[in-house]
Amino acid sequence: MVAGLCVLLVFIGSAMGALWEYKNTPGAQAEAPLQWPAGSGLERATDRPTLVLLAHPMCPCTRASMSELRTLMSEFEGRVAAHVLFELPSGAGEDWKTSGAWATAAAIPGVRVRADTGARATALFGAKTSGHVVLYGQDGQLLFHGGITGARGHVGRNEGRARLTELLRGHATAPAGAPVFGCALEAPEEAP
Amino acid sequence: MKSSWATPTGLIGGQALAHFEQHLENVYRRRDRVFTGLMAAQWLFGVLIAVTLSPSSWTGSVRSVHPHVYYAVFVGGAISATSMGLTLLRPGWVVTRHVVAVAQMLWSGLLIHLSGGRIETHFHVFGSLAFLAFYRDWKVLMTGTAVVVVDHLLRGLTWPESIYGIANPEWWRFLEHALWVVFEDTVLLMGIVENRREMMALAMRHAELESLNGTIEQKVVQRTEELAASREQYRALVESTRSVPWQWHLGSQRFIYVGPQGATLLGCSVDDWLRPNFWEERMHPDDRAPTEASWLSGKGSNAELDLEFRLRRNDGAYVTVRTIISNHRTDDSLRGFMLDITEQRQLEVELNHAQKLESVGRLASGIAHEINTPIQFINDSVHFVRDAFDEAQPLLEKYKALRAAAVAGPVTGELLSEIDQAEETADLPYLLEHVPKALERSIDGLARVATLVLSMKDFAHPDQKEKASADLNHALSTTLTIARNEYKYVADVETDFGELPPVLCHVNALNQAFLNLIVNASHAIAETVQGTDGRGRIRVATRRDGDHVLISISDTGGGIPESIRSKIFEPFFTTKAVGKGTGQGLSIARNIVVDKHGGTLTFESKVGVGTTFVIRLPTPIPVAHAPAAAA
Numbered sequence: 001m002v003a004g005l006c007v008l009l010v011f012i013g014s015a016m017g018a019l020w021e022y023k024n025t026p027g028a029q030a031e032a033p034l035q036w037p038a039g040s041g042l043e044r045a046t047d048r049p050t051l052v053l054l055a056h057p058m059c060p061c062t063r064a065s066m067s068e069l070r071t072l073m074s075e076f077e078g079r080v081a082a083h084v085l086f087e088l089p090s091g092a093g094e095d096w097k098t099s100g101a102w103a104t105a106a107a108i109p110g111v112r113v114r115a116d117t118g119a120r121a122t123a124l125f126g127a128k129t130s131g132h133v134v135l136y137g138q139d140g141q142l143l144f145h146g147g148i149t150g151a152r153g154h155v156g157r158n159e160g161r162a163r164l165t166e167l168l169r170g171h172a173t174a175p176a177g178a179p180v181f182g183c184a185l186e187a188p189e190e191a192p
Numbered sequence: 193m194k195s196s197w198a199t200p201t202g203l204i205g206g207q208a209l210a211h212f213e214q215h216l217e218n219v220y221r222r223r224d225r226v227f228t229g230l231m232a233a234q235w236l237f238g239v240l241i242a243v244t245l246s247p248s249s250w251t252g253s254v255r256s257v258h259p260h261v262y263y264a265v266f267v268g269g270a271i272s273a274t275s276m277g278l279t280l281l282r283p284g285w286v287v288t289r290h291v292v293a294v295a296q297m298l299w300s301g302l303l304i305h306l307s308g309g310r311i312e313t314h315f316h317v318f319g320s321l322a323f324l325a326f327y328r329d330w331k332v333l334m335t336g337t338a339v340v341v342v343d344h345l346l347r348g349l350t351w352p353e354s355i356y357g358i359a360n361p362e363w364w365r366f367l368e369h370a371l372w373v374v375f376e377d378t379v380l381l382m383g384i385v386e387n388r389r390e391m392m393a394l395a396m397r398h399a400e401l402e403s404l405n406g407t408i409e410q411k412v413v414q415r416t417e418e419l420a421a422s423r424e425q426y427r428a429l430v431e432s433t434r435s436v437p438w439q440w441h442l443g444s445q446r447f448i449y450v451g452p453q454g455a456t457l458l459g460c461s462v463d464d465w466l467r468p469n470f471w472e473e474r475m476h477p478d479d480r481a482p483t484e485a486s487w488l489s490g491k492g493s494n495a496e497l498d499l500e501f502r503l504r505r506n507d508g509a510y511v512t513v514r515t516i517i518s519n520h521r522t523d524d525s526l527r528g529f530m531l532d533i534t535e536q537r538q539l540e541v542e543l544n545h546a547q548k549l550e551s552v553g554r555l556a557s558g559i560a561h562e563i564n565t566p567i568q569f570i571n572d573s574v575h576f577v578r579d580a581f582d583e584a585q586p587l588l589e590k591y592k593a594l595r596a597a598a599v600a601g602p603v604t605g606e607l608l609s610e611i612d613q614a615e616e617t618a619d620l621p622y623l624l625e626h627v628p629k630a631l632e633r634s635i636d637g638l639a640r641v642a643t644l645v646l647s648m649k650d651f652a653h654p655d656q657k658e659k660a661s662a663d664l665n666h667a668l669s670t671t672l673t674i675a676r677n678e679y680k681y682v683a684d685v686e687t688d689f690g691e692l693p694p695v696l697c698h699v700n701a702l703n704q705a706f707l708n709l710i711v712n713a714s715h716a717i718a719e720t721v722q723g724t725d726g727r728g729r730i731r732v733a734t735r736r737d738g739d740h741v742l743i744s745i746s747d748t749g750g751g752i753p754e755s756i757r758s759k760i761f762e763p764f765f766t767t768k769a770v771g772k773g774t775g776q777g778l779s780i781a782r783n784i785v786v787d788k789h790g791g792t793l794t795f796e797s798k799v800g801v802g803t804t805f806v807i808r809l810p811t812p813i814p815v816a817h818a819p820a821a822a823a
Contacts, residue, residue: 005291008274012298015267019305022259024351060246060258064308089253130250150353153246154309158353183250 023151026179027129032145036136037124042114045081049137049168053148054122056130057086057099059183061153065131066104068148068161069111076168077110080135084111087119087130087185122185130182135164143167147180154181200396207399212392216328217284223327224279227292230323231272231279234299238264241306260306268302271295289327290335296320297339309354318376325380328387337377344369435529436513438465442524446470457513457532459506476502476510487517494519500533512537547704547780555711558677562644566637573630573637580623580630587614647673651703662699664741664809665689668732671706679714682721683728683747690735695811697789702809705784705793708777709745709805715768716749716803728802736811740791743807751799761793785809 036044044050053069055062066084073082084105088096096102097115105113116122125134126145135144144167150158160178167176200208242264249258275295278288300317307313317340324336347354348366356365430437431451439449450465464470475483479501490497497517502510517528590611597603647670672685679685710730717728728748735742752760759765761782766775785793791809 002287005274005287008270009294012267012270012274015263015270016298016301019259019263019267019302020347020351020354023305024354056250056252058248058250058255060249060260061308063245092253151309151351154305154354156309156311156354157356184252186252 023154023181025152026147026181027131027184029132029146029180030126030128032126032132032134032142033124034142036140036142040121040124041116042083042085042121043081044136044140046138048080049135049143050081050083051133051135051164052083052085052125053105054085054087054116054125054127054130054132054134054185055101055105056183056185057088057096057102059101059130061149061182062101062130063104064149064153064155065133065147065182066101066108067155068158069105069133070108072148072161072164072168073108073110075165080110080168082108082111084108084113085116085121085125086113087122087127088115088117089186090118092117119186127180128185129180130185132180132182132185133160133164135167142175144176144178146176146178147182148178149181152181200392204396204399204403207402208392208396211398212395215391215395216388219326219328220289221284224283224288224292226326227296227323228276228279231275231292231295231299234303235264235268235272238268238299238303238306241303245306245308263302264306268299271298271302289329289332293324293332293336294339296324297336297343300340301343321373321376322380325384328384328391330381330384333377333380333384337373340373341370435531437529438527440526440528442526444468448525454530457505457511457530458503474503476504478502510534547776555674555677559644559648559674562677563641566640570634570637570641573634576630577627577634580627583618584620584623587611587618587620590614644673647671651700651707659696659698661694662697662702664692664695664697664699664702664743665734667699667703668706668734668743671703671710672732675707675710675714678711679717679730682718683714683730686729686731688731688733690733692734692736692741693811695741695809697809698784701784701788705781705807706743706745708781709807712777713745713747713749713803716747720748720750737808739811741809741811743809744804745807746802746804748802751801752795752797752803753799757795757797760795 036050040052042050042052051072053065055065069082069084073080086096086102086105102113105111125132127134129147131147131149133144133146133148134142137143144164146160148158148161148164150156150160158178160180163172163176163178166172200206239261242258242260246258246260248255250256272295275292278285278291282288297317297320300314300320303316304310304313321333321336321340324332327333344355344366348356348361352361355361355369431453434453435451436453436457437449437451438447438454440446441448446468447465447470450462452462454465455462458464458474472480483499483501486499487497496519499515499517500512501515502512504510511532512534513530514533515528515530517526520527590607594603594607594611597607650670651674668687668689672687710732713730717730721728729746730748731744731746733744733746756765756767761778762775763779764775765779768775782793785791785807789809791807793805793807795803795805797803
């Protein structure tokens, strides 16, 4: 019996390790453009930084990103122009527009929610993983790109949010990045 | 209170330790059962969270099952199944609760992951440690804590962001987390220690109570045995005596307990005694009313009641029993003892008769003198008549010759002279005067003797068992005749007999009482007139007083001194010299008047004047002698 218990414990331990591994594995990340890309359909603010969070409306991990965004906006509402851009692949159903993440984003004060049908703007900003955040300065320069969660679907203090906060407070000027944890924004066969 | 860490010693300490360990074992089993349910609930909850919060992962528009779902179902299932398997199959086993501790903390980690690291889910860690403390086993708490520590250490090394939120925390950051865990563990450990201490105290009290109960039980058994032995002893004692113990139930009016002696007393079974209506069947009809009257008059008092009555045996004979009703009565039952006094009563009758005969015997010389006196002058008178006849015989011969001569012819002068001579010789006038007187005296003397003999016969006759109607005036006359020799030299007797109805009584016993009083009166007068020529007076009077008759016997003796008046009815009390009296006369008289006839015997006395004894007897007139007018 003791041997069996040990085997079970090893299995469970291994599984928990694998879970950690999964949680801790960021998604694919492409380079974001250093300058605000034209043709995104989004309006960049000139009097304050502009933040865009690109997300998969059905990705459960994005819930954590929205929570972190809410935390950020609770401090920086009015001081940053925030957008959430939900990628809608062709043929996406209406339920994609009424997902929980969509409702959560819409409820964040100071955030505009838009659909990115066809993932055009998503591609322009170089986002490949749901929860990807880009921050551009008043002059349109890229200040931050990456994730604002510490692991897949995990809320709580993390490097990404910390760096973004420092930038928005003006305590840092150098561009920063962080890994993005979330679902892939596009299937390889659907890449434009 | 002893420390829970100090092992109790001694017999009671050993028992307390056993109780403590048993109680603890029960705690472990109960907690294992609770965790069985909790593990199942957590598994279901984990699956629910996974399916609700993260059912699918996406790659573009391609959906797949989120790994959370697999982890919730399979990893969570493994965690719960492992724990539940042990709690169900090996409840109370030490390994079981340690596995439960590990599983519970693993669930904390898994739930945190499944909920997306919500701060609120982290409370599950602290709550789980508190649940584990319910085992009251600090080692289980340490096992759970160890899982938390290992998790923090491993993640701190490999994924510090997941704990501290930053990739490069300060070296002391782990202390902040450790401090909170230590804080909670300290509080929980204090609770565990206190709980165990209370459990040990309870176990000690339990053991002490058991010991006390055991001692009490032993004492109860011992006392019960002693009580049973004592009861058996008393039962044997009570049932070995001649007295018949009994208990009477007032409600059902029957005996509910009678000693085995009761069977011997009446020649029946004890069960017969216990039947209803036993009393009515067995008690002598004449005794029912007096017995009931005695009970009714005495039942309200707190004293013992002493009743006497007759019971019928199976063979038809009656036994006289004396029943003492104990003063320890309850509202529904009476208790007492019954003693067969038939022989005693018989002896009393014989004693009374013997005393009567003794009285008669004592009076014998006087009675003999009374008889002898008339016999003497009868004897003298009869001798005189014989001598007179002898002297008259020659005269009678001469008269015969005269008659024969008269028939033959003329009577000669010679014959007449012979007759004259014979008459002178016989002293005929003297004979004609005195012979009739002698014969009268003889007849009178014979009558006196007959009377005396009849009185003796009446007096000495043994008492009948049943009362009979009697003329008390006649009885007093008889008694005065018997006692004449006692008073004739010292006193004159005066009688004043009123008209008395027949009295239902034991007349011979009353004669005894009358005799004793008359003899006492004679002796009192004799003492007074001794050395003088004076004579006293005895007055015997009777009269009717409603439903009673009064008999008074007065004397002009010296009276009864105040100092002895309270003792005169005591048996064997006497003021006479030794040999002059046994001191039983008044005691017997009182017994006869009061106990046998329900009457009273009182006296009035004045020193130097005399004494009067008064007997008062009830007179229920026998039905056979009831006046016709009352019919």
